[in-house]
Amino acid sequence: MTEFRTARLTRLSLTGFRNYETLSLGLAAKLVAFVGANGAGKTNILEAISFLTAGRGLRRATLADIARKEGDGSWSVAATVLLDGLETRIGTGLATGGTGRKVRIDGEDVRGSESLLDYMRVLWLVPSMDGLFTGAASERRRFLDRLTLAIDPAHGRRVSDFENALRQRNRLLDQGGSDAFLSALELQVAELGTAVSIARGDTVGLLSGMIAEQAAQGLPFPHAGIALEGAFEAETLGLSASDREDHYRLLLKEGRPRDRAAGRTLNGPHLSDLKVTHAAKSMPAAQSSTGEQKALLIGLVLAHAELTSKVSGMTPVLLLDEVAAHLDPDRRAALFAKLNSLGGQVFMTGTDEGLFSALPEDAQVFEIRDHHGHLLKGPTGP
Incomplete structure (x- = not known):
């Protein structure tokens, strides 16, 4: 994937972040693994990197909860990113006594985390996602919105405005608002909701095509069938964007008595679901074995990484927490080979260095202990 722009972290620094008073890592490899005991802080490093893009990070934690317990309530993540042969310093964090997340690029304050998408696209797979297919539809919508954000930087703001x-x-x-106020607000809901639904549908369509392409690559991961399903999508299938908006606005107006009694809006894209199947078995992913569900997720993330590269022109940074723990040696080796071929930088965690024995020679492996990173293998960073 050398035809795509590739962002590479060359240095990462944490201050007051989770269990780290300070941490500074020189990064000189495409594939980087962090190993160490449970609770050492491996996932915290991945979470820190996840804040170098738009959104709330891979744990969706409140900003105040991220600060080190023994600290002053502030925290920061800073990195040097190499992109197009140029180094850029990006950073984010929370000031002491602050309530909003601050973002800086080359020392200058910028408004909103969306600006970070110009320098990095970040995707992740973490153990909390293992129950994605059996959990609530809201988790799958959030997962789909993260996938959409990586290829459509405006989507995060669009979803936030729709929910608001x-x-x-x-x-x-x-509160018994007037008909005029409700009509004006429902026009906004209809416009935003329709835009959210269309963006999600476009992502599902593009990702389905990429999954089909990957099916010919012989990867040892099952291929997923995916679809966006919901009453709103079914009712507006084949309609133009403007006709979808008109239909949704009418639904909202006619549904006021029912929605008032329920205390919530009972129709719209906020109730849609991402349906995933094990394509080879024509079986819902939720009915697949735990191992099959994990493999389906890995396949989805790999396909989405390729899709992000093609659509955005930028190869994403991948964060894979405990991804190798439940894979046999052959699948681990195949995964590492595929990750290496993607061209982007990948950060992984595991409790045992042996899990990463099949990594290429130029990969870096750090042991995380005593709140510091100790290089075990690979080139020394800058």
């Missing part, structure tokens, strides 16, 4: 408009409508219904 829905909350305002619910509040207005509860």
